[in-house]
Amino acid sequence: MISILIKSFIWFIAGIVLVVVTIFQPQQLAAAPAPVSIAQGNQVQSVISQGLSANPAQLAPLPYAYNALEKAIDAETMKIHHDKHHKAYVDNLNNALKKYPQLQGRTIEAMLRDLNSIPEDIRTTVRNNGGGHLNHTMFWEIMSPTGGGLPTGNIAQEINKTFGSFENFQKQFNTAGGQRFGSGWVWLVRNPKGQLQITNTANQDSPIMDGLYPIMGNDVWEHAYYLRYQNRRADYLSNWWNVVNWNEVNKRAQASRSST
Numbered sequence: 630m631i632s633i634l635i636k637s638f639i640w641f642i643a644g645i646v647l648v649v650v651t652i653f654q655p656q657q658l659a660a661a662p663a664p665v666s667i668a669q670g671n672q673v674q675s676v677i678s679q680g681l682s683a684n685p686a687q688l689a690p691l692p693y694a695y696n697a698l699e700k701a702i703d704a705e706t707m708k709i710h711h712d713k714h715h716k717a718y719v720d721n722l723n724n725a726l727k728k729y730p731q732l733q734g735r736t737i738e739a740m741l742r743d744l745n746s747i748p749e750d751i752r753t754t755v756r757n758n759g760g761g762h763l764n765h766t767m768f769w770e771i772m773s774p775t776g777g778g779l780p781t782g783n784i785a786q787e788i789n790k791t792f793g794s795f796e797n798f799q800k801q802f803n804t805a806g807g808q809r810f811g812s813g814w815v816w817l818v819r820n821p822k823g824q825l826q827i828t829n830t831a832n833q834d835s836p837i838m839d840g841l842y843p844i845m846g847n848d849v850w851e852h853a854y855y856l857r858y859q860n861r862r863a864d865y866l867s868n869w870w871n872v873v874n875w876n877e878v879n880k881r882a883q884a885s886r887s888s889t
């Protein structure tokens with residue numbers, strides 16, 4: 630009799646466990662985070678049209694594998710650059726904005742365009758880390774494993790018209806990148822008159838701080854190239870063209886036309 634009671638009790642407990650697992654497992658699955666996918670690369674579309682969010686700032690995954698850009702940049706550099714350097718800009722920005730939650734509703738672009746409106750105690754932090762987040766978000770998107778080659782679309786015609794030829798444009802761009810002393814960026818921008826021009830900036834400064842629209846830019850901080858190229862920045866600048874994503878550059882060029 631006792632053994633029947635024990636067996637019944639065990640079956641009763643097993644039944645309860647089965648019911649609990651059946652009821653709660655689908656909810657747990659539904660609550661699980663969505664897998665990271667390449668589709669998140671589409672975020673750049675909203676970045677262009679709506680601005681980059683600071684509520685909070687988020688590090689998007691790379692839209693390709695670390696070793697996907699070996700034609701120009703080695704996997705270890707990509708990993709450290711994205712996972713450590715870019716992440717630090719995002720974290721530093723979010724930490725600074727904790728003290729001023731009202732600023733989190735503004736886009737990074739809006740803050741950089743009007744830095745004087747940022748409280749003085751975090752202004753430099755927002756400039757460096759908001760700029761770093763904005764610049765690197767663009768950087769990953771304008772490169773692709775299937776990139777390189779001649780420019781395509783409207784930007785190809787505009788480059789020829791402005792600089793005479795793609796070769797001239799590359800030469801001027803690379804020269805401007807080589808001339809940036811220390812750390813910074815080299816850019817193709819659209820000015821308020823609607824014209825293309827090449828410029829460079831120090832540190833993480835964005836061209837939008839000067840009223841210019843950044844269409845494409847290359848990172849010439851040593852952290853972007855030193856493992857493979859050491860002091861040979863010119864070689865890095867030259868190889869970088871092998872991974873330029875002209876489709877994305879065209880999207881940004883289109884967005885820049887409607888902004889001027």
Ligand SMILES: [Fe+2]
Nearest residue numbers: 714848850853
């Ligand atoms: Fe960088």
